[in-house]
């Protein structure tokens with residue numbers, strides 16, 4: 001089905017639902033497409049006899065499956081629209097179907113526009129799920145212009161070669177010593193920022209929706225974020241009580257790091273409490289007012305991208321090590337969920 005500039009294989013889901021005579025379906029739609037949820041539901045209601053339960057909670061990634069609800073009800077299938085799967089945890093007692101939204105935006109124009117800004121010969125090519133099917137087009141343009149594109153598949157959290165997530169840049173870090181810079185295809189600063197912080201190499205971003213090429217602005221943005229992180233670390237130095245926030249979403253689950261973090265905090269004669277949450281909410285600051293600093297073990301982007309929303313510092317596990325003088329600022333690394 002082509003819908004608002006995306007190809008989404010809803011028919012694939014219809015076949016599975018009808019073949020298995022599924023009665024109850026949970027439909028999760030990524031935030032960017034949630035406003036057209038009716039189109040999806042209407043389609044399934046016409047083509048199947050299933051009841052469609054729409055997940056109203058925010059859905060920012062394939063890490064976030066409402067498995068607890070589904071495992072305790074008569075849900076037959078979970079359909080998540082807008083993401084590629086995270087293969088390492090896509091197995092569950094309830095079948096999950098990921099239907100990616102493949103953008104029909106042309107990538108060639110913006111990549112051609114970026115060519116004069118590319119420095120070096122070997123170029124790592126990276127993108128998100130929406131443009132993953134266009135990665136060969138980018139590769140061919142680079143070849144034709146005498147560059148050597150390098151495309152690598154990341155770790156077990158990654159579905160396709162060249163794909164990155166906001167929490168996983170392994171497709172880039174695996175080739176960091178083999179490339180001169182990276183070309184990112186996609187919109188916004190969310191992914192290029194992570195790419196810059198994770199690889200510490202230059203990134204040019206090509207936005208196929210606006211045909212904008214960004215380089216210098218990304219560097220400036222990265223520098224601003226690093227200043228914020230330096231500030232968050234400095235503000236956490238006097239903290240006496242830490243809240244270790246463990247996310248209950250199955251794909252953000254870093255339970256095995258909790259004990260190490262707790263021991264580290266206590267080895268510095270400071271106190272820590274372990275909190276479990278599905279989302280980090282601003283109300284935590286009031287509810288847990290005795291906590292001076294939160295260490296986020298959920299989505300690594302909560303600490304980085306939502307910094308301005310909270311009065312108290314939220315830091316990543318790597319930043320905690322700098323706060324506690326186990327590591328130096330020069331050792332700063334972007335927090336990722338890698339496998």
Ligand code: SF4
Pocket residue numbers: 060061062063064165166167168251252298299300301337
């Ligand atoms: S953990 Fe965060 S960045 Fe990673 S997939 Fe989930 S929402 Fe996206």
